[in-house]
Amino acid sequence: xxxxxxxxxxxxxxxxxxxxxxxxxxxxxxxxxxxxxxxxxxxxxxxxxxxxxxxxxxxxxxxxxxxxxxxxxxxxxxxxxxxxxxxxxxxxxxxxxxxxxxxxxxxxxxxxxxxxxxxxxxxxxxxxxxxxxxxxxxxxxxxxxxxxxxxxxxxxxxxxxxxxxxxxxxxxxxxxxxxxxxxxxxxxxxxxxxxxxxxxxxxxxxxxxxxxxxxxxxxxxxxxxxxxxxxxxxxxxxxxxxxxxxxxxxxx
Ligand code: PEP
Numbered sequence: 001x002x003x004x005x006x007x008x009x010x011x012x013x014x015x016x017x018x019x020x021x022x023x024x025x026x027x028x029x030x031x032x033x034x035x036x037x038x039x040x041x042x043x044x045x046x047x048x049x050x051x052x053x054x055x056x057x058x059x060x061x062x063x064x065x066x067x068x069x070x071x072x073x074x075x076x077x078x079x080x081x082x083x084x085x086x087x088x089x090x091x092x093x094x095x096x097x098x099x100x101x102x103x104x105x106x107x108x109x110x111x112x113x114x115x116x117x118x119x120x121x122x123x124x125x126x127x128x129x130x131x132x133x134x135x136x137x138x139x140x141x142x143x144x145x146x147x148x149x150x151x152x153x154x155x156x157x158x159x160x161x162x163x164x165x166x167x168x169x170x171x172x173x174x175x176x177x178x179x180x181x182x183x184x185x186x187x188x189x190x191x192x193x194x195x196x197x198x199x200x201x202x203x204x205x206x207x208x209x210x211x212x213x214x215x216x217x218x219x220x221x222x223x224x225x226x227x228x229x230x231x232x233x234x235x236x237x238x239x240x241x242x243x244x245x246x247x248x249x250x251x252x
Contacts, residue, residue, distance in 0.1 A: 002207050004223060005163060005230040006247050007039040007062060007124060008237025009092060009211075019046040023053045025240030030247045031057030036230065038247055039090050039124075040237070044078055051087035062090030062124065065098065068111040070118075080119025091116045092232070094126045094150055096169045106149025113150060113162070122161045124209070124232060125150050127190070131170035139168075140189055147193045156202050163207045164190060165232040171212025173234055180221045180228075183210045187227035216245035223250050 014022065019042050030038060031054070041062040042050050050061045067077035083091065093116060094109035109125065116123035127146035129139045147164065154162070166186050168178050178186075187208045194203035210222050211232035222228050230250060236242040 002205065002229045004036040004250055005039065005207055005209060006036055006219075006243075006250055007041060007090065007092075007163075007165075007209065007230070007232050008243050009064065009095070009232055009234050010040065010042045010237060011064070011097070011234060012043055013238055014042060014046065016046060016049065019043075020049060020053065022238070022240055023050055023059070026059060026244060027054060027057045029240060029244040031059055033247055033251075034058050035251050036247060040243075041090070041092055047083070047088055048086045055087075060089040061087065062092060063088050064092050064095070066091045066093065066112050066115050066119075068108075068115040070115075080115045080121065084119045084121060088121065090122045090124055090163075092124045092126065092165075094146070096126060096128055096130075096167060096172060100169075106146060106152075109146075109150040110152050114153070117158055117161060122163060124163045124165050126165045126167050126211070126232070128167040128169050128172075128212075134168065134170060139186065143186060143189060144193050147190055148197060151197065154197075156198050159194075159198060159202045159206055163209060165209040165211045166190060167211035167232060173213070175213050177213040177215075177218050178210070180218075180225050183222060184225035184227055187225065191227055214246060216242055216249050219246045219249045220252060 039060045039062045070079050093112040098104040113123040129142040133142045191203045207229040209230045209232045214231040214233045
C-alpha cells in the first residue's frame, strides 16, 4: 500500500515573514495529519526556519534544488550535506522550470537525484512533456526518456526513497489540469517503464505524484486513480486554506 504524499512547491515566492505566517497556519490546520505525507518546499533562504517551525508537527520540509558536489568553489550553490544538516527531508529535482530556464537536462537531473540520495534525503523527480510534444504524439517517448535518464544507474534500494512527479508542462500554472484519465494513463505508463528498469515490486511500490494546476476541487478525482499517489502543488500551495483543503480532500 503506497502512502499518499502531497508536496507544496513554493517556487520563488514569500518573504521571511510571509513564509513564517504560512507555515504557522498550515501547522494549525493540518499539522497533525499523518494519513498522508505532507511536505512544503520553500525557497532555500527559508528552509532553516521552516524546519524549526514545523519540528513539533507532521509537516516535512523539502528544498527545490540541490547541487551534486558536496562542497567546493561553486558560488551560489547548495549541497546535500548542507540540506541534511538543517533537517530538510526531501528535494525536488528536474522541475520543468529548471529544465526550461536553467538548462537542466536528464543528465544533470540524474546527478542531482544521486546527490539527494547520497545525502540521505528523498528526491521528488519531475518529468513531463511540453504542449508541442503532447500534440505531436510524443508524450510517452518524452516520459520514457525523462524517467530512464533521470534514474539511470539507480538500484532497487535507491528507488525505495524516490518519488516521481508527473507534471505535464502545459498544465503547470496555466489553470489547465490534465484530466484524471490523461494523468492516470501517463502514471500507468511510468509504472511500465519502472517495471522494465527494475522489477514489479519496485514499479508497484514507487510513489507517483501528479502536478499541474492541482486544486482542492480536483485532487480527490486525481488521487482516486489507481496509479496516482498524491500531488506536487504549485500555486495552490501558497495559501494555507487551499493547500490544507488539498491535503484534506486527498484523504477523503
Ligand atoms: C508546480 O510548480 O510544480 C506546479 C504543478 O504548479 P501549479 O500547481 O501552479 O500548476
